[in-house]
Amino acid sequence: AQKITQTQPGMFVQEKEAVTLDCTYDTSDPSYGLFWYKQPSSGEMIFLIYQGSYDQQNATEGRYSLNFQKARKSANLVISASQLGDSAMYFCAMREGGADNQGGKLIFGQGTELSVKP
Amino acid sequence: EPEVTQTPSHQVTQMGQEVILRCVPISNHLYFYWYRQILGQKVEFLVSFYNNEISEKSEIFDDQFSVERPDGSNFTLKIRSTKLEDSAMYFCASSAPRDRVREETQYFGPGTRLLVL
Numbered sequence: 619a620q621k622i623t624q625t626q627p628g629m630f631v632q633e634k635e636a637v638t639l640d641c642t643y644d645t646s647d648p649s650y651g652l653f654w655y656k657q658p659s660s661g662e663m664i665f666l667i668y669q670g671s672y673d674q675q676n677a678t679e680g681r682y683s684l685n686f687q688k689a690r691k692s693a694n695l696v697i698s699a700s701q702l703g704d705s706a707m708y709f710c711a712m713r714e715g716g717a718d719n720q721g722g723k724l725i726f727g728q729g730t731e732l733s734v735k736p
Numbered sequence: 737e738p739e740v741t742q743t744p745s746h747q748v749t750q751m752g753q754e755v756i757l758r759c760v761p762i763s764n765h766l767y768f769y770w771y772r773q774i775l776g777q778k779v780e781f782l783v784s785f786y787n788n789e790i791s792e793k794s795e796i797f798d799d800q801f802s803v804e805r806p807d808g809s810n811f812t813l814k815i816r817s818t819k820l821e822d823s824a825m826y827f828c829a830s831s832a833p834r835d836r837v838r839e840e841t842q843y844f845g846p847g848t849r850l851l852v853l
Contacts, residue, residue, distance in 0.1 A: 662846040709778070723784060726778045726780070
């Protein structure tokens, strides 16, 4: 069974509009971390935002926010005011295992290709 | 801002040859990782490393693979006898700054694109 599911292989958004990229996860561990990474066509993996399983508030980083719904096991990424430079592949990931939240491996979803239209 | 660096950016090798991929993690980080991404697929965990030993490895990380931290800054991945299916982008990552050990974000290097012919 997939531990991280991204159901949108591709998304389009108009420049300056907001877009939500979906991510659901599956774990029985009470302690986990959720991450979003951006991968532009150049190939690097750029960290965007993190949400810990015990965090009470949704994470925000500039134009990025994470809509964390623990009971539904979803961690959707919201990008506000999309820019042309936001066009990229976006990966949701979950940290599994490790000790005291450290050293655990990241399990990635299949990714969502976002295209921002001018 | 500190970042993870990797060399080389691209490597082409013949099947059966040994390759060493090099990484310099962020200097005050304690945990190090290797991941790979076959073209068009998702990123897969290979191995994690802490305190000079492997913490965890995946099924992919068989006897052909090894990791080493030969000095205080480098972290290497060796593939002993490359196969065609080893062609992928290999990412190094690091986490856990010494002064903020509960911060768990893994920061990735730019990757090494390995092509096995």
